[in-house]
Every structure is written in C-alpha cells, then in structure tokens.
Amino acid sequence: MNTLLRVAIQKSGRLQEDSLRLFKESGLHFNNGKDQLKAQADNFPLELLFLRDDDIPQYIEDSVADAGIIGENVLIEKQKKNKIIMRLGFARCRLSMAVPRTENYTSTSWLHGKNIATSYPNLVKAFLNEKKISAGIHEISGSVEIAPGIGLADAICDIVSSGSTLMSNGLKEVETVMQSEAVLAANPELEEHKKNILSELIFRINAVQKAQNNKYILMNCPNESIEKITSVIPGMKSPTIMPLTKPGWSSLHSVVDENDFWKKINLLKSFGAEGILVIPIEKMIA
Ligand code: PRT
Ligand code: ZN
Numbered sequence: 456m457n458t459l460l461r462v463a464i465q466k467s468g469r470l471q472e473d474s475l476r477l478f479k480e481s482g483l484h485f486n487n488g489k490d491q492l493k494a495q496a497d498n499f500p501l502e503l504l505f506l507r508d509d510d511i512p513q514y515i516e517d518s519v520a521d522a523g524i525i526g527e528n529v530l531i532e533k534q535k536k537n538k539i540i541m542r543l544g545f546a547r548c549r550l551s552m553a554v555p556r557t558e559n560y561t562s563t564s565w566l567h568g569k570n571i572a573t574s575y576p577n578l579v580k581a582f583l584n585e586k587k588i589s590a591g592i593h594e595i596s597g598s599v600e601i602a603p604g605i606g607l608a609d610a611i612c613d614i615v616s617s618g619s620t621l622m623s624n625g626l627k628e629v630e631t632v633m634q635s636e637a638v639l640a641a642n643p644e645l646e647e648h649k650k651n652i653l654s655e656l657i658f659r660i661n662a663v664q665k666a667q668n669n670k671y672i673l674m675n676c677p678n679e680s681i682e683k684i685t686s687v688i689p690g691m692k693s694p695t696i697m698p699l700t701k702p703g704w705s706s707l708h709s710v711v712d713e714n715d716f717w718k719k720i721n722l723l724k725s726f727g728a729e730g731i732l733v734i735p736i737e738k739m740i741a
Contacts, residue, residue, distance in 0.1 A: 458500055473546065481659035504519075509529060513533065515642050518642055520642075523640055526636070528633060541639045541660065543636065549634050557625075570608040578612070601624060603624075615628055663738060668712060672733050678705055685707075685709075691741065
C-alpha cells in the first residue's frame with residue numbers, strides 16, 4: 456500500500472514557484488531538488504510529482520497522482536474526473552476573447568461565422584453555445600496571439616493577465632470567458648488514508664492563507680477608548696489589554712483583516728490610539 460499522498464505540480468512555468476512556496480509555508484520540507492521527476496517530503500507523508508500542467512488532470516483521473524495544483528482554466532478545459540478542493544489565490548488571470556483593434560466590435564454577434572484561434576476549444580465551445588453563436592474554432596497550442604495577424608483566424612481566445620501581449624499584437628479584449636486562479640484539485644475517490652493526509656494538508660494551507668489575510672496589531676490607547684477600539688478590531692476572541700506604566704493608558708493587541716486595515720487605522724487614530732504597530736502573522740488557527 457502506498458501511504459504517500461502524491462501531489463502533481465508544474466515542472467516549470469508560472470505555477471511552480473508559488474506551488475512550492477505553499478508547501479514550504481505549510482511546513483513541508485523536501486530534500487531533493489526540483490530538477491528531478493519527484494520529491495518526497497521528509498516530515499510529511501507526501502510526494503511531489505513534477506509534470507506539465509496540461510497533463511495533470513489526466514494523471515489525477517488515472518490515479519497516477521492523487522491531487523495537483525493547476526490553473527482552473529486548464530482543469531475545466533480538460534474535463535477530467537477532478538474535484539476542486541480549494542482555490543489558492545495565485546496565478547490569477549482571465550480567459551478572454553480578443554479581436555483586431557481596428558474591428559468595430561459591439562456584441563458577441565460579431566463572432567458569428569468567424570474563426571477563433573485558441574488553446575481552449577472546450578471552454579470556447581461552451582461560451583459560444585451559451586451565447587447561441589455559431590463560429591469556427593481553430594485549435595493551436597501556442598502563440599495564439601499571432602493568429603489574426605498571419606490570417607489564421609479572425610479572433611482569438613487566450614489567457615490575459617496585464618493585457619500587454621494583446622496590445623503589442625494589435626488586439627483588443629472584448630469578452631471575458633472565465634476568471635481563473637490556481638486551484639488544488641484531487642481525485643474524487645481517494646482511499647481513506649489518503650483522504651486523511653489531504654485533510655491535514657488542507658488544514659495547514661488554510662492556516663497559512665488565513666494568516667496572510669490578517670495582521671497582528673498593537674497600539675497604546677487611553678483606557679476610556681478601549682471599548683470603542685474593541686468594537687472596531689475585536690480580534691479572534693477579544694483583544695489583549697495590558698496596562699502601561701503611564702497611568703490611564705493601556706497596550707492593546709488584536710488581529711485585523713488586511714483588506715480593511717487602512718480604513719480602520721484612521722478610526723483607531725481618531726479614538727486616540729498611538730504607536731500603532733502592524734506585524735505579519737505566520738500561521739493562524741481559529
Ligand atoms: O510547460 P507547461 O505546459 O507546464 O506550462 P504552460 O506554458 O502551459 O503554462 P504557463 O506556465 O505559461 O501558465 C500556467 C498557468 O498560469 C496558466 O494555465 C494560467 O492558469 C496561469 N496564468 C496566469 C497564465 C498567465 N497568468 C499568463 N499571463 N498563463 C499564461 N499567461 C500568458 C498568456 O498565455 C499570454 O501569452 O501570458 C500572456 C498574456 O499575459 P499578459 O500579461 O501580456 O496579458
Ligand atoms: Zn501547459
């Protein structure tokens with residue numbers, strides 16, 4: 456019986472660094488370098504397999520890998536027996552339709568009867584069906600953005616991040632087909648002991664993600680403001696309050712969500728808080 460959870464990650468490319476960082480932050484340690492085919496953690500029952508991202512859904516379906524990290528765009532395009540376990544928040548991008556800048560595009564009906572070059576034929580087909588558009592799909596595996604320029608297609612459907620690739624190829628983005636980010640996917644029928652390892656991994660990734668979205672915050676405040684400040688930053692249960700040697704003042708410690716941090720800072724200052732320190736949290740378990 457293989458007692459290791461086998462997790463496939465991209466061998467090289469945009470997903471690799473963040474995937475490895477996620478395992479590292481979750482406390483997993485790998486001895487062998489990433490140049491090999493696989494790497495076994497020496498402090499957790501998990502083995503990494505380094506593969507091309509496009510192959511990962513098939514390997515998961517075939518149980519060669521139990522789980523994997525891939526772009527949602529690839530996962531959905533491949534239509535394999537994979538279940539999304541959690542979104543990972545990196546490699547954010549969108550799959551978009553683009554046409555030559557000079558075209559007068561006003562709605563999806565422009566696409567009717569046109570030829571669309573893409574590496575994502577299934578996703579494009581689904582989009583066209585939903586919009587009730589009949590168009591040709593020309594599948595190509597790379598450099599999709601040059602297709603209109605060389606007369607291969609009228610439009611393209613490709614991954615866009617900053618939009619600069621489209622711009623430098625004389626194209627404009629006209630429709631978003633899907634938003635994507637890296638996801639952890641798994642075979643839906645894992646054996647019990649592998650499910651348990653996956654659960655432990657998910658628990659750790661959650662703790663890391665939660666920590667990244669929160670900051671530890673310390674400040675000095677007049678005692679009469681403690682109640683008001685607590686209502687703004689209640690922390691995980693309630694803030695820690697410690698008296699300062701200066702009479703009438705306390706040190707207040709709490710946790711604040713990164714996203715509304717700046718909004719709250721001004722409020723805290725208006726309540727008389729001083730010497731505010733904000734510190735990153737490494738792991739957070741509620
Ligand atoms: O070799 P392998 O097959 O494993 O890798 P790959 O070349 O197929 O994939 P890779 O590493 O390029 O991308 C892996 C995943 O990263 C994709 O499936 C997406 O989920 C995600 N991702 C995020 C991106 C981008 N951002 C991105 N910008 N994938 C590709 N691009 C490309 C895009 O294809 C286009 O050529 O970047 C260009 C557009 O970028 P902008 O910034 O100019 O708009
Ligand atoms: Zn690929």
